[in-house]
Amino acid sequence: MPSRKWNIRSMFKEILTAAILLFILSNIISYIRKPELATTQLPKIEAVLLEGSQFKVKKNKPLLIHFWATWCPACKLEAPNIETVSKTYEVLTIAVNSGDDANINDFLQEKGLTFKVLNDADGKWTEAFKVQAFPTTFIYDAQGRLKFTEVGYTTTAGLLARLKLAD
Numbered sequence: 001m002p003s004r005k006w007n008i009r010s011m012f013k014e015i016l017t018a019a020i021l022l023f024i025l026s027n028i029i030s031y032i033r034k035p036e037l038a039t040t041q042l043p044k045i046e047a048v049l050l051e052g053s054q055f056k057v058k059k060n061k062p063l064l065i066h067f068w069a070t071w072c073p074a075c076k077l078e079a080p081n082i083e084t085v086s087k088t089y090e091v092l093t094i095a096v097n098s099g100d101d102a103n104i105n106d107f108l109q110e111k112g113l114t115f116k117v118l119n120d121a122d123g124k125w126t127e128a129f130k131v132q133a134f135p136t137t138f139i140y141d142a143q144g145r146l147k148f149t150e151v152g153y154t155t156t157a158g159l160l161a162r163l164k165l166a167d
């Protein structure tokens with residue numbers, strides 16, 4: 001068997017191939033694990049956020065709804081991405097199985113996060129959206145139609161691109 005000669009070009013090719021395969025595999029897994037909702041229309045959401053304000057869906061704007069947990073490693077990695085997106089787009093995050101408001105606030109302060117958070121302490125919203133894995137992200141267009149569902153880690157660029165397509 002001939003020995004393989006490694007150089008920068010061949011290593012780059014191997015890394016690129018692995019990255020493409022990982023991307024494809026993660027999208028397949030996300031598709032398989034995505035929740036099967038009864039409707040693609042955004043349900044009415046009126047809830048009190050962690051900091052005490054009332055959240056209502058804004059009309060004629062896309063909305064990203066992000067389910068996460070303080071104990072979830074992928075959620076911790078993705079949190080800065082959600083923070084960045086929340087500076088440009090309407091974002092509602094829903095903390096699941098993460099303790100009381102004080103626990104979640106401590107987590108947010110420790111990580112320097114300011115996005116809108118709804119504490120789903122009773123699991124009402126997790127059940128309504130049939131979420132079983134974390135993180136799970138839903139992107140609705142300006143008319144309230146579901147455009148994308150993502151299970152697992154998503155990059156800032158990926159989130160922004162999906163929101164731009166939903167805009």
